[in-house]
Amino acid sequence: MKFKIHFPVSSHSDFASCVGWLSGEEVLTAGDDHKLLIWNALNHEVIQTINLPEDLFPTDLHVYPKWSHGTRQKSAELFLIGSTDGRYHIFSRTGKLEKSVEAHKGAILVIKWSHDGTALATGGEEGQVKIWSKSGMLRTTLTSHPTPVYSLAWSPSNDSIIYTIDSNLEIKPLSPKVKPILWKAHDGAILKVGWNQCNNTIISGGEDCRYKVWDSSGRLLFISGINDYPITSLTWTPNGSLFAVGSFNALKLCDQHGWTYSLNKPAIQSIFNLCWSQDSTQIAGVTGNGSVIFAHVIDKSIDWANYQVSCLSQKILKFRDILINTDEEIEFRENITQFSLAHGYLIVITTNQCLIYRPTNLNAPYTIDLKDSTVNCLLQSSTSFLLVDSTNVYLYSYDGRFLNNLKWIGMKTDFLNHRTISISPETLAAIDANDNKIIHFIDLPTGKPINANPMIKHKSEVMVVALDSTGPPNERKVAFIDKNCDLYLTLVRSRSVSSQIIKISSMIKWILWCDTANMLAALGENGRITCWLYPQVGFVDRDLFSLAVIEKDWSDNASRNLQLTDFHNNQLTLRLSDGSPVQYSISSFPRILHGYVSNGKWNEALQLCRYLKSSPDYLPLWASLAGMALNGHNLEIAEYAYSAIEKVDKVLYIQRIQKLVDSAARNAEIALLCGNIQEAENILIASKFILRAILINLEVYNWDRACDLRNKYDHKERIYGNVILFYRQRYLERFDKTEDNKRLKKLANEIESRNWEQPAASVMAPSRPSVD
Amino acid sequence: MVTQMSFRELRNFSEILRFLGYPRLVSIDNFRKPNFPLVAEILRWLITRFDSSLEVPYVIETEQDRVIFVKTCAQLIATKALIKLNTKKIYTADGHAVQEMMKMASLIYQASKQSENVDDHNQEDVITMSESLIHSKSTELKKTRQLASKITQKGALLSDLLEKEIELREKRVQAMNRQLAIPEIEKSLRDEIKRVEKEIENINYKIEHVASDEANLDVKIEKKQQELERYQKRLATLKSVRPAFMDEYEKLEEEMATLYDVYVTKFRSLVYLDWQLEDSEKTEIDKMKTRKEQINRMIEQMRKEESLRAENESDADLDIGINLGELEDDEDEEEDDDDEDDVDNFGESGKMSNNMVKNDRSHRAMINSTTAKRSETGRVRVFGSMIAGDRDDSLDSDLDLDGDDDPSELDSEDERELRNIKDINNRKGDETDDDNDF
Structure with missing residues (x-):
């Protein structure tokens, strides 16, 4: 680039x-010659010249951030x-002077609208930072130091400001209760500071001839x-992927991670x-000799599978197929603003159009006319893609058909980027812009929130959200990273009423789902890459979760700023801190295993795992297979897999389940094996195994629920009551306690005949073969 | 302390210094607080920018030194650049000093910026000057050189003339000063009139005589024309006469043509005969080759027979000898030819073997020459006129020096055998020759 x-x-x-x-x-642009010039960025000519007062x-x-959300007016x-x-x-906008406000003693060195344009x-x-209302009324004097404030920047959420104090930087929240963060950032005076809204990262540059990148807490x-x-x-690009650095006779283009x-x-x-x-x-700059420069970014390139797309100029894209070594150039009438290549489709956004290409046929694209020329975000899934412009979120199919205009509570288009929104073939997950703890789930075909699970509320702010793009819809999972860098996983359309959120790892910087198989790769804080081969196993057997994992440690490569950029098939693309891309391939067998299982070829899957007996990925693969088999209710395979990973208890349990005749009882036992008590109980009640359901609750000491069930279904000469009491008595004896549960006391009084033998006999009933 | 303008001034000042290439980076904050050493250094640097020959005493330790320094600087600038500096402000060495120094710096800045522009334009001109332009310029150059030399010539002439002017002036003045006497003038006028009248007479006389001159010339022209006619007539008569030797000449020409025809046919037949001769010689050689091959083959067979004979001595020599003799004659010739080819092909590497063969052959030739019949003489001749004969001789001599003994020993054995064979061969010669002729 x-x-x-x-x-x-x-x-x-x-x-x-x-x-x-x-x-x-x-x-x-404006300069010391008291002129305000308005340029046409396309042909670089002056459209209008406005003369400023001589003494100004x-x-x-x-410029007022027009693209911001909220109060939108012409003025x-x-x-x-x-x-x-x-x-x-x-x-x-026309250049008419609306208002002049006396603000500082000495020169004003920096002036910034907040991102929402309200302040x-x-x-x-003289060293003061002042906050003003939109109309020019002084709200607060935020700080006062003896040294000039050369630069300042608003935080993404507009609740704090970073500014320079000589060679230090200070993040000062607007509310006085929160403590400011002050640190020494450079060796010389800091001249410029920037804070990006999208990636929440700070850049600063100063007279020590260096520029630095910081995170929002000053690291x-x-x-x-x-x-x-x-x-x-x-200065940052609005989308936060790049920043530009200007110096004497020099202009640098840098990645968001700092390398040039x-x-x-x-x-x-x-x-x-x-x-x-x-x-x-595009970028515009003003310089010491009064000239104005315009520059645009070219040579951006995207790789996907065997294709590579690169931008040769503002209007020409080069499309290369590496396998057959062909180059093709596509020329556009308008400037290209964005392009994306994934899931076998190339999408190009120009000033007024969106074009959809298939790599096999570059001559006849589908064309969509854009309503709004600013596309903030472009996301692709395997069946459709999402366009986020300044007001709306549109869903289109790959043949250029408009599918839906999506809306949800707390939607703010300028907040949406590839971190805060994720899309899978039939589901969309988005972080709430106002309350970052909430993740919304939208059903794409209807455009409405998913009925069963419209949103989840996490205990802390969610930073990154990612949906898996493969597998059946009812196993759709969302992975998200919260503010504490902990990684969580949950099911979007879970069958059970209470959806589980499981924490799977901590100190995670970035996550990526594989685009062809159900695998999740995560990049840890210390350069550790973890790849979960079958994340679904977390909802099947938690014990297997830590087993079905391939790990790779990159910390020895001194890569503090390792980035994970792509996960295609079994290829992970990483970017080292110096910007060099590295291909890292994990074993290709997990993907093959996924392929077998999704096609129901259990025996082949088993053979594959057996074949890999000496491979280092042997254990993770068996663990994945165990999870897959259990998830697919294939007990035979599960038994093999569990024995391969030496989980004897599970093997025994599975063997006993296999002896069961009744399919409902089997399903309930499998649910129990998966630790899904609620589901097991539901299955049992549905097939009228009430006693078994009660017993399950008794075994987990859920007395109240057992009583509920008894009250609801007890019509057999109070047998259930007896059973409950029997278990309670045993429990009390074992823990040497006296009865303190009112409901059970009452139950005890109701049942006069305390015959312990009878329940013991009923325990032997065929519907509950598992109690010893 | 902080003035309203200072930020912009400081920023622009540091930018200008950066542009002018001041050796160290100047921070915006450098002048927030008084910093005399830096101000002094920049001041001195700026002065040397104006005139590199200027030397400023750079002593700023004490207050007095500093005052002197600032004053001398201000004076220098006032005289050199016509800029008045406020010495007090410079002495404060803060933002105010920057304002003062800015006056100097901006002057240099503007100048360098302008010169940069001019440079740019010049460069562009140079670039746009095309080849043709250079050509036209060179012709112009020539012209101007010529003009320059002309100018010097004219100048020299002019100076010469101007030198005369001194004398002329005197004369002119004299003439001007002279009193004009009327009778003198009258006299001179009359003289002039007389002179003019004489001239007129002379001319009139000449005019009168023009007619007679004309007549004279006409007569002359007529004479010349008559002469011309006479000569032309004579030429015509001479042309009509045919010379006596012409007949003879034509006859000789015809004869010559016939003779040439004869010559051509004879030459052609001669060439044809030559060709035929060559052709026949070639066929002869071919025949010889085949014959030699046959002889060689026979010798080979003879040897075998010999060895066989050695084994069973009791067998009759004569019978085998006769049989072999018939075959051998052909083979011998063939083999010899082969050997000749070998000589050509082997070159240096095959010296040894060639020599052996050669000697062998020469002996054989001798034997042949002494005992051969009519048909075999041709063969001897062929050996003598071999293509690579010269070279072979030289090779022979080389080898004689190297090793005389080896070939002679070998030869003596071979010879004996050969002689035997030849004897037999000769006896049956007539029959074999007949065979070879085919």
Whole structure:
């Protein structure tokens, strides 16, 4: 990936210091020559020149974040200019000066709208940070230091601000109760700081000629080498995948993890400010010699299976098939803003259109006209894809048919990205934008929340959500990482009423589901990669969960910032901290095993596992097979598998289940084997094995439930009551306790005849063969 | 302390210094607090930018030194760049000093920026100057050189003339000063008139005589024309006469043609005969080859027979000898030819064997020459006129030096055998020859 830079002919006659995008096509720049220029970003020509007052030296400019959600008005298209006389000026989009506000003593060095556009923050040379209402009323003076505030940035949730104090950075929450975080970030004065809304990561650059990447709690993620000159500007792309760094005669394009894609050295002196267009493909900058530069990102490339797509210029895509070594170039009429290749489809978003290609037929794409030119997010599943524009979430099929316009509570389109939303063939999972603890589940065919399980509420904020894309819909699982980096797994459409959430790992940074088999890969905090071969096993037999795992430790490669980028078939694509991609392939047998089991070829699956007796993946494979067999109610295979992994107790239990004749009893026992008491009880009640149901509850000491069942079904000469009391008595004797449960006392009084032998006889009834 | 303008000033100042290539990076914050050493260093650096020959005493330890330093700097700048610096502000060494230094720095900055632009334009011009332009320029150059030399010539002439001017001026002045006497003028005028009248007379006289001249010339022309006619007539008569030797000449020409025809036919037949001769020789050689092969083959057989005979001595020599003799004559020839080919092919590597063969052959040839009948003389001749004969001789001589004994020993044995064979061969020669002729 690299920048292609354009230099417009005309420019400012003096230092230029401010830049901002008014829309997708218009750029605003201002300089010390008291001119406000509006540029056409397509042909790089000046559309309009607005003269500012002679005494106004602009220092910073910020355009109202038009794409933000909420109060949307026409007049909202405002931009702010801070000036050296300590005032800031609110302009309407047409360049009319709406209002000037006296703000600071000394120059205003930085001015920023909050992401939602309800407030603005200014930083002054005298060291104060002030928060203002949208209309220009002072809300608070957030902080006051003796050193100038060169830069500040709003947090993604607009509840705190990061700003510079000489060589330190401080994150200060707006509410006074929360403690601020202060740390020394650079060796010299920090000139610029940025905080991305999507990935919640902070970048800073200063006069020590370095730039650094931090997480939201101030932990260092990346530190650059020493550049030749101080870093005078740096800025995130709106989607958070890249950032640009400007210095004296230098413009760098960096990945979100800090490593550099490309370096350009145009002779333009220091780049004082940079601003990305909203689609994250273009950047505009202003420089010390007054020139304005435009650059767009080219050479972006995506690999999937044997295909590679790369963007040669703004309008040309190159499509390469590695297997037959063919190159094909696709030329578009409009600029490409985004493209995605997955599940065998290439989707290209241009300014006004969405084109869907099949790799086998690049000549005849399906075309969709976009209602809104800004596509925030593009997600693909195997049957459909999701387009998120500035207001709506659309679902389309791969033949270009509009399927649904999805809506849910707490939907906020600018919050949606590949972390907060996930899509599988028939389900969508999304984190609630207002309350991050909630995950919503949407049924895609209907576009409505899933009836059985419309949402789950987790105990802490959810950061990343991911749905698996293979397997039957009723085994659809969602994996999510919460704020504490713990990884959880739950079923979306579970059969039982109470859905379980199981914690499967901790210290997890990133997760990926395999796109062809039901496998989950997770990247740990310390470079440890874990791959669960059959996550469904967590709902079948928890004991197997820790067994059906392949692990790989990358910590020795000194890769603090390892990234997991792709999981296709058995190939994991990783990116090291220096940006180099690494292919890591796990064993291909789990995938084959999945293939056999999904086609019902149990014997082949068994043969495969037996064949791999000497392989290191032997145990995980057997464990997976055990889980699969149990999940598929194939007891014979399960018995083999359990014996292979030396779970004798399970083997014995399975052997006993196999002796059962009644299918309902069998299913109940399997449910019990899976630890699913509720389900087992339901099955038994449905097939009228009431006593057995009661006994199950008695065995787990669930006395109240046993009494409920007795009250409901007891019509056989109070046998059930006797049984309950018998067990209770034994329990009390064993634990040396006296009766304290009122219901049982009452039951005891009701039953006069305390004949212990009778229940013992009834225990021998054929419906409950498992009690000793 | 912080002035309203300072941020922008500081930022721009550090940017300008960066652009001008100031050796260290200047932070925006450097001038927030007074920092005299830095200000002094930048000041000195800026002054050397204006004029690299300027030397500023760089002593800033004490207050007095600093004041002196700032003053000298201000003076230098005032004289060199016509910029007035506020020495007090510089002495504070903070944002105010930056404002002062900014005056100097921006001047250099603008200048360098402009010169950069000019440079750019120049470069562009150079780039756009095409080949043809260079050509036209070179012709212009020639022209200008010529013009320059002309200018010098004219200049020299002009200076010469101007030198005369000094004398001329005197004369002119004299003439101007002279008093004009009327009678003198009258006299001179009359003289002039007389002179002119004479001239007129002269001319009139000439005009009168023009007619007679004309007549003279006409007569001359007529004479010449008559002469011309006469000569032309004579030429025509001479052309009509046929010379006496012409007949003879034509006859000789015809004869010549017939003779040439004869010559051509004779030459052609000669060439044809030559060709036929060559052809017959070639066939002869071919025949010889085949015959030699036959002889060689026979010798081979003879040897075998010999060995057989050695075993059973009692067998009759004569019978076998006769039988072999018939065969051997053919084989011998064939083998010899083979050997010749070998000589050609082997070259150096085959020296030894060739030599042996050669010697062998020469002996055989001798025997043949002495005892051979009419038909075998041709064979001897062929041996003598062999294609690679010269080279073979030289090879022989080489080998004589290397090892005389070996071939002679071998030869002596072979010879004896051969002689036996030949004897038998000769006896039956007539019959074999007949066979070979086919």
